[in-house]
């Protein structure tokens with residue numbers, strides 16, 4: 001284990017489960033003190049307990065879609081540790097809606113959740129990192145859906161594309177303050193057991209888009225988060241790191257045709 005985050009304080013939003021939870025565990029294992037913030041306060045408490053970090057882990061009930069709740073979350077970290085060194089803007093999501101049926105309400109909710117939250121929390125954290133004189137690291141969790149055209153993702157994909165641009169702009173402005181800002185863009189992550197986001201046919205179709213032909217694991221995103229949070233990436237800022245099984249790199253491929261041919265060639 002590399003204890004290269006010893007003494008650092010990390011805030012991870014949406015960390016009660018999934019990628020956020022895996023990132024919290026990873027940063028804790030590297031020696032950081034970790035705040036698990038989530039709209040589901042009970043799940044955040046259970047997640048904090050399950051990590052077994054004692055005094056080094058706190059749970060905060062926070063809605064990143066609310067400026068008041070964000071202010072309260074930052075004040076809780078001030079009161080507890082009086083500093084913040086690492087921010088992972090991970091809470092995010094959105095309903096998939098066909099463009100012709102997409103609603104303004106869902107568009108605005110998705111932008112609030114994925115983009116406005118990162119602006120507000122990023123600004124609050126960067127002000128503290130700058131004032132401390134020690135700087136820090138901000139990691140935004142974007143998505144391959146923000147880079148590639150995809151179905152039913154007008155709001156989700158556009159908000160994640162905006163988050164990538166916010167990442168670059170913050171990186172340029174905050175470099176002088178010792179704050180590095182990067183993003184991790186995950187490809188499709190295997191859903192937790194019992195969670196059905198996509199049906200089997202959709203999952204099979206996505207697999208055809210992945211050169212490394214499997215879904216990712218939350219821990220594989222967490223490894224990239226830990227790298228960008230640590231001094232190992234000290235000369236990296238404004239970078240979008242795809243952790244996606246090669247999905248973002250792939251263009252025309254005959255993979256789907258190959259599997260269709262393979263199944264056609266199978267004896268009946």
Ligand SMILES: NC(=O)c1ccc[n+]([C@@H]2O[C@H](COP(=O)([O-])OP(=O)(O)OC[C@H]3O[C@@H](n4cnc5c(N)ncnc54)[C@H](O)[C@@H]3O)[C@@H](O)[C@H]2O)c1
Nearest residue numbers: 014016017018019038039063064090091092143186188189
């Ligand atoms: N899972 C994937 O396949 C995938 C792929 C690309 C990008 N991403 C991105 O990774 C991030 C995490 O994804 P995940 O699949 O681990 O998510 P998840 O849905 O498993 O967990 C999200 C967590 O965020 C919390 N949350 C939701 N709304 C919140 C709010 N308003 N305030 C605070 N917390 C809130 C939820 O309670 C939950 O604990 C998201 O930004 C997502 O867009 C995920």
